[in-house]
Amino acid sequence: MGPRGPNRQLAALLAESGWSAGELARAVNALGTKYGLRLRYDRTAVAHWLEGSRPRPPVPGLVAQVFGRRLGRPVRVSETGLESSTTAGASAEAVLGTSDPVERLTALCAADADPARRLALNREMFTAVDVRLPAWPPADEPPPGRQPGTAQSGSAHGGPAQGGAAQGESAGADARLADMVTVFAELAAKYGGAHARSALGAYVADDVAQRLTASPGSGTAGPADPAVLTGSACLMHLLGTMAADSGLPNLGYHCYRAALDLAHRADDRNVYAITLRTMAVLALRLDDLPHAQQWSQLALETAASTPSSHVRTYLYAGRALVRACGDERSAALADLLAAERYHDTEPRREAADDPLEPFTRYPTTAFHYQRGETLLSLGDRAQAAAAFQESLAVRPPAHHIALVLTHARLAEILLALGELEAALDQCTRALAHYPYTASRRTTSTLTALRRVLAPYRRHPQARGVRDQLARLTHSRPAGSGSVP
Template sequence: MNISPKEPNSILRHLIGESGWTLEEFARAVNALGRGQGIPLRYDRTSVAHWLTGSRPRPPVPDVVAQVLSRRLGRLIRAQDTDLLSVVVDPTDATPLTQASLIEDPVLRLLALCRLELAPSGCAVIAAHAFRLQEAAVPPPREGAPSGGSRVSSQPSARPAGGNVLPMVGRARVAHAALLERMLSSYADLDEEFGGGRARTSLATCLADVAVPLLASTAPPALHDRIRSLSAQLALVLASMHADSRAEGAAQIYQNAALHLSAHSADPATPALALQAMSSQASRLGHDWYALGLAARAVGATDEYAASAVRGLAFQRRAVAHALVGQYDAASEDISSAREILRQDPYSAHPLIPASAAAFHESAARVHEVAGDTRRAVKAWLASIDHRAQPLQRSGVLAHASLAGLMIRTGHVQAAYPHVRAFAARHHDFESARVHEARVRLVEQLRPFRSHAAARFMLQHLEPAEMFGGNGTSAPTTAASNAVGG
């Protein structure tokens, strides 16, 4: 249902005119971006014409439109800049997920998000939420807290005005923090090992039933600070699971929840990790300048108290973001900084960064690839794969897919075979939209070469029934085997 004001939308008309698109092209771009974020949209030129005459679509469509225009015009355009939002805000226009994300208290916000996630209609609500271009700022430290690594955490306000909202467990103990640490390690491993769709509901349950009660408990400042940081990092894992399922709007909301929850702790790592995740997401969605701004904030959020793995990753993320906007000298400087951090502390680790060296080489590969240096990109991708203790977890499988895609695009189809084979060996094991999309890309890249035996053999690994008909399980011919190295 649309809300129809009286005035035509001259602002949107101007923006579409500036884009150079026809109304039909604009509608197709909106539909495509929505599909990429798990939001099925089916607009056409008539729909856009209705918007121009004054009708306003329900959320999340205005946010999708803003993203499309931002990518096309190369500057930040928010939903309110399109004049597609109602002048008088109707509370029914805000989705339950949006309403939960607007709760000011970070602990109450996290509880509301998790409860929504676990509700019977939670999946549909979450899938309908769009990513939003917005200002992402670290909230100011609480009143009276010193800046820097010497911040001291305050006790939580467990009972806000209006009654007993949060569950209480009494006094938190060191063992409770150890429990959160084990949960963080376990769920981060599950996300990597099986994809974001496998344990998302389980993690939301643990956050609601374990982390939130501990956040509402009394504890010595240092212990409460630790619980706050660990809870925020668990929220980041849940955000990663949503992003891996292409629920980008939900991922963004959990990233913001983690950022706000960790802003009052003494740990400099968690805000930096949240900003890095936000920047990576923005890059994936094609918002390159927006991603660079977030990456710069991630670097600024780290200090000498942050683990080397976190500091190094911040510089790596900014390097990739610099490369994506064509600032190759700045990207090279950031890669050099990250390399020096890794050299000084090669064994630094973090539950959310299990392989620091592999992450560094992957970032270097992306920078070289964007810069057009294929030889160095291939070398860096190989180093990234070699530095992974478990190369067939999701990040390793995706690294194989990225390297194979690079080789195929540059005409080295036969050289891509071992990496396609490594990817094909595990891609069915993941409940992951990113892994599925990587398979689709590889198939699309290989199809123009299907006259080559090596390409046919790789396609048989990736799509046996589709490519060859029947069960597609016949053994490859000797010629095909020889073409790909046996």
């Protein structure tokens, strides 16, 4: 963008933060890496911004985020003086500006189907102010469009490392949507978010959107059945998880927001809470601890007063990880203990008991992985390794995403414990599953693992593993390009 005169707003934020131009540039570059961007800004670039130049999206959003984290308060893009009304921004506003969740769902899926619009939308940085927490009707008062006595269903999906859980009455579930949720969730668990995501988006845009605007059984426009709303919320939740795993975290957040709105319209507190919890874990991966803390807490506060033990396990395990990353050791261990207690009290059920079984329970293998992540964040390597081994013991052999992540985690722990041979065995196991994956997260994880192995480059077997990691990940780089 061309210069517009001195940027006094940016200068004021710099003064308030106590940063130099170079420190701001480094903070933006570091955050950009979390979003899959290769940014190489320096103090000269910031000097140009101060003179009035405006970088292209998503850089203004990154600047707002790093200032917000530095200052401990929300900072909007408009406060940086870097905001501009570009064509991409106008296009994004057309998708995200509507308050109607069905219109937003349709627009999101249409944008996702177009590679250029998809990237433009992902450049629109998601902020916490985009989550408008609604008021819920009293328990004895049905929401608009719901008749008293209507069954409420619940389902949701989380990534292979975080699991999914919800609880509801199967009699109220929409069979077609439940089947599609199951199909796409299984594909994502096996192969990753970049596999079949576009197919899910097309299904939502072509089929689900029409059902959301038709009243039950009439074929005419009217309020959607709560079961259809809940199923649609689950599909948008899943689409958000797949988008984030494809290296499109902002697009993923926008899908999660649509899922929140649909869950609220269905009066499904559990799906709403599960989506907030999943957003909190994504925020952690983007080094956004304040919002991870906020959303993981709100998830527990929003959940239905009598959720299943599976839901409680999922929500407490999520907050345990967030608290561990925030150096709240005692609180994290208390949450982990609560999660374990609920997990152990939930009766084990056969899959045939419920057509939504993959999404009405928190799988044991996912729970143990989450335990491992929490314990590792607390510095308890031996216990974390034991939890990861427990997860592997019950992990389906075709869940390639989780297997890559778990073996890689074990390799890092074993290296830290000085057990090189055992670590290299875990590396080899991770590499065996990686070719089956289409996931930004697995690529980033193995790229990081290669760096951890750097001190052992003179060890013949370690050198061979590093070379294989380099060959496989080079064709699928962790970054998604640069932004001038």
